[in-house]
Amino acid sequence: MNQPPAAVSATAHAKVNLHLGCGDVRPDGFHELVTVFQSLSLPTTVTLSEVPDGDATSHVAGLTVSGETAAQVPVDETNLAWRAVIAAVSAAESKVPRVARIHIDKSIPVAGGMAGGSADAAAALVAAREFFELPLTDDELVDLAADLGSDVPFCLLGGTALGTGRGEELAPVLVRGEYHWALALAKGGLSTPEVFRTLDRLREERDVPRAPAPDDLMAALVSGSPDELAKHLVNDLQPAAISLKPELRTTLRAGLDGGALAGIVSGSGPTTAFLCRDREHALDVAAHLATTGTCAATLTAHGPATGARLN
Numbered sequence: 191m192n193q194p195p196a197a198v199s200a201t202a203h204a205k206v207n208l209h210l211g212c213g214d215v216r217p218d219g220f221h222e223l224v225t226v227f228q229s230l231s232l233p234t235t236v237t238l239s240e241v242p243d244g245d246a247t248s249h250v251a252g253l254t255v256s257g258e259t260a261a262q263v264p265v266d267e268t269n270l271a272w273r274a275v276i277a278a279v280s281a282a283e284s285k286v287p288r289v290a291r292i293h294i295d296k297s298i299p300v301a302g303g304m305a306g307g308s309a310d311a312a313a314a315l316v317a318a319r320e321f322f323e324l325p326l327t328d329d330e331l332v333d334l335a336a337d338l339g340s341d342v343p344f345c346l347l348g349g350t351a352l353g354t355g356r357g358e359e360l361a362p363v364l365v366r367g368e369y370h371w372a373l374a375l376a377k378g379g380l381s382t383p384e385v386f387r388t389l390d391r392l393r394e395e396r397d398v399p400r401a402p403a404p405d406d407l408m409a410a411l412v413s414g415s416p417d418e419l420a421k422h423l424v425n426d427l428q429p430a431a432i433s434l435k436p437e438l439r440t441t442l443r444a445g446l447d448g449g450a451l452a453g454i455v456s457g458s459g460p461t462t463a464f465l466c467r468d469r470e471h472a473l474d475v476a477a478h479l480a481t482t483g484t485c486a487a488t489l490t491a492h493g494p495a496t497g498a499r500l501n
Contacts, residue, residue, distance in 0.1 A: 194288070194321070194323055195320075195321070196239065196240045197237055197238065197239040197240065197321075198237070198238050198317045198320045198321040198500065199235055199236065199237040199238075199317060199500070199501040200235070200236055200313040200314070200316040200317035200320070200498055200499060200500050200501060201233045201234065201235045201236075201313055201498070201499060201501055202233070202234055202236075202309040202310070202312040202313040202316075202345045202346070202348070202497065202498035202499075203229045203230060203231065203232060203233055203234070203298075203309060203345070203348060203495040203496065203497075204229070204230045204232035204233075204234075204297075204298040204299075204304040204305055204306065204309060204491070204495075205227050205228065205229050205230065205304060205305040205308075205309075205341065205344060205345065205457070206227075206228055206230055206304065206371065206454075206456050206457070206463045206493065207225050207226065207227060207303075207425060207454075207456065207457050208226045208227070208228055208350075208404075208407060208411075208419070208422075208423055209224070209225060209226040209401060209404040209407045209422070209423070209424055209425075210223065210225045210401065210424070210425040210426055210427055210457065211223065211224040211225065211400065211401035211402075211403075211404070211424070211426055212386075212389060212400075212401075212426035212427060214390075214393075215386075215390055220340075220356045221356075221386060222354075222355070222356075223340075223353060223354065223355065223356060223357045224352075224353075224354055224401075224403070224404060225352070225353045225354075225357055226350065226351070226352055226353070226363060226404050226407060226408065226411075227341075227344045227350065227351050227353055227357075227360075228349075228350045228365075228369065228493040228494050229344075229345070229348040229349060229350070229493055229494050229495040229496065229497065230304070230371065230491040230492065230493045230494075230495055231491045231492050231493065231495045232297045232298045232304070232489065232491050233297050233298075233309075233495075234294060234295065234296045234297065234298050234306065234309045234310050234313055235294070235295045235313065235501065236271050236292065236293070236294050236295075236310060236313035236314045236317050237292070237293045237294075237295075237317070238275070238290040238291070238292055238314075238317045238318065238321040239290060239291045239293065240288060240289070240290065240291075240321075241289040241290065241291050244289025244290075244291075245289060248289065249275065249276060249279050249286060249288070249289055249290065249322075250267075250272055250275055250276065250289070250290055250291075250292060251289050251290065251291045252265070252291050252292070253265045253266070253269055253271065253272055253291070253292040253293070253294070254291070254292070254293050254294070255293070255294045255295075255296060256293070256294070256295045256296070257294075257295055257296035257297060258296075259296060259299060259300040259306075260296065262300040262301070262379075263294065263296065263300060269292075269294075269307075269310070270307040270308065270310050270311040270314075270338060270339065270342075271292055271294055271310040271311055271313070271314035272292060272314075273311070273338060274310075274311040274312075274314035274315045274318065274334070274335075274338055274342075275290065275292065275314050275315075275317075275318045277315075277334050277337065277338065278314075278315055278318040278319060278322070278324055278326060278331075278334060279318065279322055279324065281324075281326060281330065281334055282322070282324040282325060282326055284324070284325065286322045286324070288321070288322055290318075290321055290322075292314065294310055296310070299373075299375050299379075299461055300379060301379025301380060301381070302375060302376070302379060302456065302459070302460065302461035303380070303382075303431075303455065303456040303457030303458045303459045303460065303461050304373075304456050304457065304461055305341040305344070305345055305457070307339070308338075308339050308340075308341035308342045308344075308345045309345045309498075311335065311338045311339060311342045311345070312335060312342050312345035312346045312497070312498040313345075313498050315331050315334060315335060315342075315346065315498065316331070316346070316498045316499065316500060317500070319331065320500055331346060332346060332347075335358075336356075336358040340356040340357040340358050341357060341457075342358075343357075343358045343360055344357065344358075344360060345497065345498060346497050346498050347360055347362070347497045348494065348495055348496045348497025348498070349362060349363075349365070349494045349495075349496070349497065350362070350363040350365045350411065350493070350494045351363055352404070352408070363408055363411060364408075364411065364412050365411045365412070365414075365494055366411070366412055366413065366414035367414030367415075367416075368492050368493070368494075369416055369419065369465065369492060369493050369494075370416070370465075370466045370467070370468055370469050370471065370472040370490070370491075370492045371463050371464060371465060371466065371472060371490065371491050371492065371493070372445065372448075372450060372463075372464040372466055372472045372473075372475035372476040372479060372488060372489075372490055373456070373461055373462070373463055373464070373476070373488060373489040373490065373491060374441050374444075374445060374461065374462045374464070374476075374479050374484065374485035374487075374488055375461055375485055375486045375487045375488065375489065376435060376437070376438065376441070376459070376460035376461060376462070376485060376486060377485070377486045378435075378460070379460065380431060380434055380435065380458055380459045380460045382457075382458040384434065385427055385430045385431055385434065385458040385459065386427070386430070386458070388430035388433050388434055389426065389427055389429070389430035392429055392430060392433060398426075398429055400426060401424040401425070401426050402424070404422075406421075406422050407419065407422035407423070407424075410422050416451055416465055416466065416467050416468075417451060417467070419451075419452075419465060420451035420452035420465050421452075423452045423454045423465065424454070425454050425455050425456075425457075427455065427457065427458050427459070428454065428455040428459075430458075431455045431458060431459030431460055432455070434459075435459065435460050437484065438455060438459065438460055438462060440484050441462050441479070441482075441484040441485050442454075442455075442462055444478070444479055444482040444484045445462060445464040445475060445478075445479055446464075447478075448464075448474070448475045448478030448479055448482075449471070449474065449475055449478070450464035450465060450466055450475045451464075451465045451466060451467065452464070452465045453465075462485070464479075469490070469492065472490040472491075472492075473490055476488040476489065476490050
């Protein structure tokens with residue numbers, strides 16, 4: 191009988207919402223969404239390592255984090271990766287004698303609207319299935335992902351997808367070509383629930399434009415043209431994010447002044463994403479943004495990237 195590996199690693203990636211249409215709040219407190227996700231080449235890697243003398247009733251002995259934003263990530267059982275491991279073991283309904291220590295190596299901004307925590311959870315689900323040798327199907331992992339958070343199923347799938355419901359009901363979207371982005375990281379994060387509440391308030395106060403159906407955007411993705419895609423980027427949460435962080439308006443203007451094809455707040459923000467023609471163009475836009483003082487840092491990325499995979 192083969193011995194299980196002493197350590198297992200899996201990697202998942204950040205996301206950007208190319209289209210984010212947000213309906214009114216539902217009776218369950220969530221909003222009905224129509225969104226087009228694309229995964230980006232900013233990874234998070236989750237490693238589960240065996241703790242030989244650990245308490246087998248808990249399955250997780252601790253959690254550590256590395257990366258520039260490590261200090262902002264919780265290292266207790268509230269962490270989404272920790273919760274994902276426990277959820278996977280519990281769902282398998284089998285006695286698992288192993289205990290793991292979790293390590294997360296993050297390159298995704300925290301509380302930046304790029305699914306950083308969701309990517310951690312997706313990678314942790316994939317790693318946990320392998321590490322604990324759990325008899326869970328891919329569909330069962332997706333169900334667990336949806337229970338953990340609205341963006342976690344997409345981080346499992348990766349690529350480009352149409353999301354409906356809370357964003358957890360996914361259908362793959364055909365894409366030609368590769369898309370390059372300059373990303374401006376804001377000083378401080380934004381609470382996703384607060385952004386949604388602010389959108390509700392703004393809609394009560396005035397007529398806030400709503401995103402159209404994403405048909406034209408999906409046609410642009412099939413064309414493979416960044417210039418065409420740039421015409422159709424839209425985010426219903428952007429006015430709310432700007433209301434909470436007015437400086438984002440200046441960042442968006444700076445990116446366009448730097449030559450970006452289009453700029454958009456990523457998800458609930460406050461990261462702003464600027465679509466560019468190619469890698470060199472993205473580097474140029476990021477360099478320009480870095481000189482303006484309108485953001486804390488800049489990154490470049492491309493998409494679509496893969497979903498959560500074992501390393």
